[in-house]
């Protein structure tokens with residue numbers, strides 16, 4: 501039996517590693533599978549909140565266009581809510597569990613150790629996105645060590661590079677839990693920002709792995 505609320509942090513102390521992209525695309529994949537999902541945006545620069553806002557603006561634009569044309573409106577939406585949060589709220593995970601059922605994905609800010617720590621402590625599982633470089637792996641290693649049920653996700657990987665091969669080897673030597681699926685650097689992923697087109701194949705495969713790992717971790 502899975503918990504009625506599964507808290508998943510997407511965390512690393514570095515910016516630009518793909519945290520917001522990962523949080524939003526996994527949320528989208530879960531929602532498409534019929535799961536109830538909420539994204540809690542703990543980054544006060546609001547990458548996830550702004551993404552949601554762009555989708556709402558596009559929905560408004562389409563609704564007005566449909567009204568003008570007399571055509572029925574097909575909602576343009578993410579399929580889950582994005583809600584702003586902060587480390588005080590993250591410090592009360594029981595309240596979060598009371599309030600939100602299903603999957604709660606917490607997007608975290610860069611360079612804010614307090615909030616990242618609060619998210620790691622609240623979460624049942626933490627996904628740590630990491631680009632394949634020595635310095636990023638070392639940051640990710642620290643986040644992984646502080647996490648309960650940490651899973652490293654290699655992101656923005658340039659295919660067939662030595663860095664990518666070395667990163668996989670290093671993680672496996674350390675016996676770190678990682679997603680088998682590696683997210684490649686793709687223009688198509690970059691272009692998803694602010695849209696509801698969150699049907700990315702690589703992230704669908706990460707989502708399946710996440711569901712399997714949550715069961716393996718025995719989160720119940």
Ligand SMILES: Nc1ncnc2c1ncn2[C@@H]1O[C@H](COP(=O)(O)OP(=O)(O)O)[C@@H](O)[C@H]1O
Pocket residue numbers: 514515516517518519520521522547610655656657683684685686687689690691693
């Ligand atoms: N797999 C990818 N391929 C190409 N661009 C990506 C990929 N993942 C993220 N990006 C882009 O990199 C930038 C940083 O990603 P973002 O998810 O905002 O990272 P973070 O939240 O860690 O700062 C954004 O412009 C995003 O669109």
Ligand SMILES: [Mg+2]
Pocket residue numbers: 519520521543547608609
């Ligand atoms: Mg971000």
